[in-house]
Amino acid sequence: MAEKQGRVFSGARPTGRQHLGNYLGAIKNYVALQDDYRCVYCIVDVHALTTIETTKDLELNTQEMTLDWMAAGMDPEQSIIFVQSHVQEVMELHTILSMVTPLGKLTALPTFKEKVRDNPDNVNYGLVGYPVLMSADILLYKADTVPVGTDQIPHLEFAREVVRSFNHRYQTNILVEPHAKVTEIPKVLGIDGERKMSKSLNNHIELAATPEETEKRVMEMVTDPQRIRRSDPGDPDVCNVFSLHKVFSPPEEIDQINQDCRKAEIGCVDCKRKLAKNLNKHLVPFRSKRADLEKDPDIVKEVLLDGAKRARVIASKTMKEVREAIGFYGTKV
Numbered sequence: 231m232a233e234k235q236g237r238v239f240s241g242a243r244p245t246g247r248q249h250l251g252n253y254l255g256a257i258k259n260y261v262a263l264q265d266d267y268r269c270v271y272c273i274v275d276v277h278a279l280t281t282i283e284t285t286k287d288l289e290l291n292t293q294e295m296t297l298d299w300m301a302a303g304m305d306p307e308q309s310i311i312f313v314q315s316h317v318q319e320v321m322e323l324h325t326i327l328s329m330v331t332p333l334g335k336l337t338a339l340p341t342f343k344e345k346v347r348d349n350p351d352n353v354n355y356g357l358v359g360y361p362v363l364m365s366a367d368i369l370l371y372k373a374d375t376v377p378v379g380t381d382q383i384p385h386l387e388f389a390r391e392v393v394r395s396f397n398h399r400y401q402t403n404i405l406v407e408p409h410a411k412v413t414e415i416p417k418v419l420g421i422d423g424e425r426k427m428s429k430s431l432n433n434h435i436e437l438a439a440t441p442e443e444t445e446k447r448v449m450e451m452v453t454d455p456q457r458i459r460r461s462d463p464g465d466p467d468v469c470n471v472f473s474l475h476k477v478f479s480p481p482e483e484i485d486q487i488n489q490d491c492r493k494a495e496i497g498c499v500d501c502k503r504k505l506a507k508n509l510n511k512h513l514v515p516f517r518s519k520r521a522d523l524e525k526d527p528d529i530v531k532e533v534l535l536d537g538a539k540r541a542r543v544i545a546s547k548t549m550k551e552v553r554e555a556i557g558f559y560g561t562k563v
């Protein structure tokens with residue numbers, strides 16, 4: 231195998247069982263990047279504390295998410311898969327980076343403003359510093375490439391500024407400017423056909439659902455809203471069912487549906503049945519791998535602890551350099 235170029239880092243909150251939106255928007259990409267990059271994938275449980283009300287599902291959600299990641303092809307042999315809170319160096323780097331971060335930069339970020347708007351009663355200090363912790367995640371591993379959705383681009387720009395400020399402030403070049411690798415998949419809408427697929431909106435389709443549950447969810451999907459009667463011609467370009475066909479159905483079938491829908495030769499019910507069938511077919515290997523993984527009750531724990539161990543080797547080296555660059559007492563060589 232050719233020597234891998236560059237390091238990828240990405241993180242996702244522990245949201246439990248993953249859905250099609252997570253898969254198409256992130257996981258699929260994480261899997262593909264493993265061939266060309268040294269990848270570090272992190273379940274950001276500390277970040278989750280900025281917004282979650284209770285931690286009672288934290289363990290279960292971490293467990294379920296890891297199983298889905300692995301079943302989808304994220305490979306702990308090739309990549310480092312770990313939990314953020316297991317590598318405490320990130321908190322230390324977060325504090326240090328916060329000292330080179332102008333507060334106004336943080337409060338001006340669109341993601342921060344959105345959080346304040348959505349939840350004005352829970353504007354905690356950690357929420358303001360969210361992008362600093364995210365920068366610490368990335369910089370700790372000197373990742374140069376960060377696969378993210380478009381909403382995270384301002385965070386990456388912020389991380390680059392932090393690198394420049396730190397390196398300038400301490401006259402060093404140890405921190406590396408990361409670049410966003412934006413996922414090309416368009417936004418995946420939920421079964422409501424309107425809003426982004428998300429667990430909290432309960433408009434999602436879980437990867438680990440049974441074929442029957444999957445079919446039931448697909449049959450609930452909202453199609454082209456202009457198409458009211460079976461005899462009305464439909465417009466696949468505005469239909470969320472069709473956008474999933476484009477991902478999960480064979481090319482000839484996509485063409486056929488595209489033509490038949492426009493001429494009202496296929497109805498939405500049949501179209502959804504076809505999608506459910508193709509989706510279930512696509513998920514066969516995923517589900518069988520997940521069932522295999524579930525047979526070993528310790529697998530997730532082993533993978534995540536081993537991941538943390540490997541992550542800490544890199545993290546502790548970076549932190550040593552950071553402490554030396556700052557010149558803390560006793561660190562000068």
Ligand code: TRP
Pocket residue numbers: 239240241242243274277363364367368376377378382
């Ligand atoms: N902020 C990211 C999100 O909400 C999650 C995240 C945390 C992350 N740390 C990261 C993403 C580091 C990429 C790199 O999706």
